[in-house]
Amino acid sequence: MDFAISLFVLLSSSLILAQDDGNAITEKPDETRTCQPDMCDLLMAFGAMKEKIAAVETRLEDSETRLRNSETRLKDSETRLKDSETRLKDSESRLKNSENQLLELRNKERTKVIFSAATGGGQAIGPFNTDKTLIYRTVITNIGDAYSPHTGIFVAPVAGVYYFTIFFHAGGHEWAGLLLYKNNQLMIMTGDHQTEADTADNGGNAAFLQLQPGDHVYVVLAANSHVWGTSHTTFSGLLVTQM
Known part of the structure; x- marks a missing residue:
């Protein structure tokens, strides 16, 4: 331009x-x-x-x-x-x-865990000079197969809150004592002292436990104590809510 x-x-x-x-x-x-x-x-x-x-x-x-x-x-x-x-x-x-x-x-809806078992046998179990894991051999129900009647141990399949109960029936002439463990930690216990007046004693306890997959829950018969192996002595548990 x-x-x-x-x-x-x-x-x-x-x-x-x-x-x-x-x-x-x-x-x-x-x-x-x-x-x-x-x-x-x-x-x-x-x-x-x-x-x-x-x-x-x-x-x-x-x-x-x-x-x-x-x-x-x-x-x-x-x-x-x-x-x-x-x-x-x-x-x-x-x-x-x-x-x-x-x-x-x-x-969560499909995961259902419910079990209940009794010692059975009709005879006294114990006393032993050491603590002993109590095996409940008579399985009443075992939905989810988390409880083993061979070892007496419940293994949590999923993380969640579980509810457990323990009951016993025993003679009054010996001390009776049951301890509920989570892994190696004592959680609750129940028992009755030896008396000459009572011919039989009963006791129980219950607890909610928060568990992770693989946690073990089991009942221990305290040393120098006994229970009767009947349908009165039971161990039960169920999954309340999964987490």
Whole structure:
């Protein structure tokens, strides 16, 4: 554009100089000054060229504006697409969490742990000179198979809160004592002292225990104590709530 303007100024100057030179040689006061034919054609062509260049520049600016607008719309579309993808991922995460919660709830509903067993045998058990794990061999119920009648030990299958009870029947002529353990920790106990007046004694206790999978719960017959091996001496437990 600057080149065209410079060319126009140069041509105009040349025209003026040519007219001045013609007037100096053939000056006629009554004649109208005109440009030489070749110069006039050149100036007309130059003017047309300027108009075309201006039109091309206008169209170029319009094209650049439309291109910028298109780029802006494209960026907006990409932003909306990213937002949609983010919302989709959030929805998928919430759906997965809901499915996991539903699966966990179903597993909790399926996990049922209930057992009850008695010593049985009809004879006195003990006394022994050391503590001894009491084995309740007569299984009344064992839903979940968490209690073993071979070892006398209950093994927690899932984490949760469990409820346990122990009861005994024994003769009054010897001390009776039962201890409920969680792993190696004494939790509760029940017992009765030796008396000459009572021919039989009964006792019991109960507790809620929070257990983790694999925790052991069992009953120990205290050293130098005894119980009768009957249906009166029982060990029971159940899963109250899973955690």
